[in-house]
Amino acid sequence: MKRSLQLRQQQMMKALLGNNDDIADYIIGDQQLDARQRLSIYQSGYRIRLREVIDNDHPVLGSYLGDQLFEQMTEGYIDAHPSTFRSLRHYCDRLPDYLRSDTFFSQYPHIAELARFERGLLSSFDAADRDTVSVADLQQIPPEQWPTLQLRFHPSLQLFNADMNVVEIWQSIKAERTPPNVTQQTEYWVIWRNPERLTEFRSVDTLEQVLLDCFLQGGDIEKAAEITAQTDAVNTAETLLTYLFRWLELGWVQQLTDAQSPPIFDVV
Amino acid sequence: MTDHNLGFGLGLRTPHFQDVLNTQPDVDWFEIISENFMVAGGKPKYYLHAIRERYPMVMHGVSMSIGSTEPLDNAYLQRLKQLANEVQPEWISDHLCWTGLDGINSHDLLPMPYTEEAINHIVERIKQVQDTLGRPLLLENVSSYISYTDSVMSEWAFYNEIVERADCLMLLDINNIYVSSRNHYFDAQDYLDSVNPARVRQIHLAGHSDYGTHVIDTHDHDVCDPVWQLYRQALQRFGPVSTMIERDDNIPPLTQLIDELNIARQIAAEVHSSKPLIREVAG
Numbered sequence: 001m002k003r004s005l006q007l008r009q010q011q012m013m014k015a016l017l018g019n020n021d022d023i024a025d026y027i028i029g030d031q032q033l034d035a036r037q038r039l040s041i042y043q044s045g046y047r048i049r050l051r052e053v054i055d056n057d058h059p060v061l062g063s064y065l066g067d068q069l070f071e072q073m074t075e076g077y078i079d080a081h082p083s084t085f086r087s088l089r090h091y092c093d094r095l096p097d098y099l100r101s102d103t104f105f106s107q108y109p110h111i112a113e114l115a116r117f118e119r120g121l122l123s124s125f126d127a128a129d130r131d132t133v134s135v136a137d138l139q140q141i142p143p144e145q146w147p148t149l150q151l152r153f154h155p156s157l158q159l160f161n162a163d164m165n166v167v168e169i170w171q172s173i174k175a176e177r178t179p180p181n182v183t184q185q186t187e188y189w190v191i192w193r194n195p196e197r198l199t200e201f202r203s204v205d206t207l208e209q210v211l212l213d214c215f216l217q218g219g220d221i222e223k224a225a226e227i228t229a230q231t232d233a234v235n236t237a238e239t240l241l242t243y244l245f246r247w248l249e250l251g252w253v254q255q256l257t258d259a260q261s262p263p264i265f266d267v268v
Numbered sequence: 269m270t271d272h273n274l275g276f277g278l279g280l281r282t283p284h285f286q287d288v289l290n291t292q293p294d295v296d297w298f299e300i301i302s303e304n305f306m307v308a309g310g311k312p313k314y315y316l317h318a319i320r321e322r323y324p325m326v327m328h329g330v331s332m333s334i335g336s337t338e339p340l341d342n343a344y345l346q347r348l349k350q351l352a353n354e355v356q357p358e359w360i361s362d363h364l365c366w367t368g369l370d371g372i373n374s375h376d377l378l379p380m381p382y383t384e385e386a387i388n389h390i391v392e393r394i395k396q397v398q399d400t401l402g403r404p405l406l407l408e409n410v411s412s413y414i415s416y417t418d419s420v421m422s423e424w425a426f427y428n429e430i431v432e433r434a435d436c437l438m439l440l441d442i443n444n445i446y447v448s449s450r451n452h453y454f455d456a457q458d459y460l461d462s463v464n465p466a467r468v469r470q471i472h473l474a475g476h477s478d479y480g481t482h483v484i485d486t487h488d489h490d491v492c493d494p495v496w497q498l499y500r501q502a503l504q505r506f507g508p509v510s511t512m513i514e515r516d517d518n519i520p521p522l523t524q525l526i527d528e529l530n531i532a533r534q535i536a537a538e539v540h541s542s543k544p545l546i547r548e549v550a551g
Contacts, residue, residue, distance in 0.1 A: 005385050006337040008416060012378060013369045028415045032481045033451075041413040041484065042376060049375050083373045086331040086344055087303040129309030155308065197311045
């Protein structure tokens with residue numbers, strides 16, 4: 001008994017995914033609308049819905065590509081990636097990978113990078129909420145404890161490393177200006193959600209990126225100071241503190257912990 | 269108002285979040301799409317909690333896939349339960365349909381064949397869901413554009429049988445009844461007449477797109493006159509029922525939706541001032 005319901009659902013899914021229309025033999029048609037016309041309402045609805053998600057999630061990428069290439073991308077992605085998600089929020093998670101591997105789009109690697117940047121913005125937008133610690137909180141900790149302090153960043157904070165000027169291109173399109181040509185250059189960006197719940201991004205220099213990475217990997221202030229000392233920074237402590245205070249002021253840090261003891265400021 | 273009548277509500281949509289907080293409009297309650305708030309944090313969760321502090325809410329899901337032949341997604345049900353713990357909704361609803369198979373989601377509300385096999389399958393799954401959630405589930409009738417040759421009964425016979433056997437409740441979408449009646453050439457009044465009023469907990473109203481040969485449930489237009497007329501007939505049969513307008517596309521300003529909601533209020537006032545109510549008892 002169970003098998004006929006299962007079979008119909010398998011046939012319907014095949015029709016939606018464009019594999020075959022066998023299900024039409026089990027749909028009642030009439031003079032107004034035959035079975036295939038009725039089935040096509042669902043088939044076109046499936047693709048329209050997914051196209052809208054890509055359009056909504058990637059408006060800047062859409063503007064950059066223009067109608068024809070955007071359609072090529074959406075149709076290719078929908079064919080290659082049926083949705084495996086309950087929520088459409090995640091449907092485009094594989095879009096950057098798709099663009100990197102597609103025969104046509106992989107010729108233009110910055111297109112995948114534009115998609116990756118837009119997904120990063122979305123990830124920060126609805127990442128978990130956490131209170132953050134301030135410069136004053138850090139200053140309450142006795143200086144002798146600082147060397148073993150570790151930083152835990154806000155869940156919305158992400159490092160976006162690129163080897164081309166993709167963020168500049170994104171910004172130009174967003175501002176409806178002519179985007180610059182693609183240039184190969186190493187860039188480090190941080191994406192995060194500010195206390196007003198607005199998503200922001202900011203470029204960071206090489207040392208700042210290395211220090212952020214150090215803390216993200218579980219390093220402490222002593223380790224960060226060693227890294228800073230190996231650079232041409234004139235004053236190691238002042239350089240490191242400038243970064244730390246900036247991160248605290250921007251609301252990037254949710255927790256200051258000491259590896260040897262329970263969290264000092266745990267505001268989770 | 270009867271015990272469960274929340275009055276007149278709206279579907280809570282992103283473009284209206286700030287307006288709702290700023291103006292605290294004359295809306296009795298809001299319905300949220302559960303999946304839209306199954307995120308970790310940020311603006312969606314902020315507005316959800318801020319608006320919940322001011323208004324009663326109900327949760328409406330679009331991906332439970334109660335009719336699918338793939339196993340129920342327990343991880344999804346747990347997330348739904350977790351969201352319900354946060355929101356403390358008056359009730360939770362989803363659709364009498366299936367949405368996917370073998371891990372692939374169509375993101376559509378696909379109709380069932382109206383068979384005994386499907387009834388048995390769905391009734392068992394509703395019981396599992398209700399056990400997991402620890403509360404009754406409301407199931408909504410969907411708009412449909414196809415009928416399967418396998419079907420051996422009407423949509424309303426199928427719906428009523430499931431609701432009675434699973435001991436769950438109905439979210440009756442009046443627009444969907446109208447849309448399906450046009451697409452499948454039945455009398456919408458027959459549908460309404462078959463429904464046990466005691467099972468009806470909530471009503472949806474919405475707009476659609478009329479293509480002449482068929483009608484599609486697009487939720488991007490105002491509620492049309494025939495649907496208002498059907499709503500009037502529904503209230504005459506069911507008595508006061510929590511009613512809301514669903515708008516998902518081409519979303520107008522909040523004030524315009526409230527004007528539309530006031531039409532529902534007016535119809536309800538006219539119906540209930542002129543007719544004594546007799547509510548049947550759930551079997």
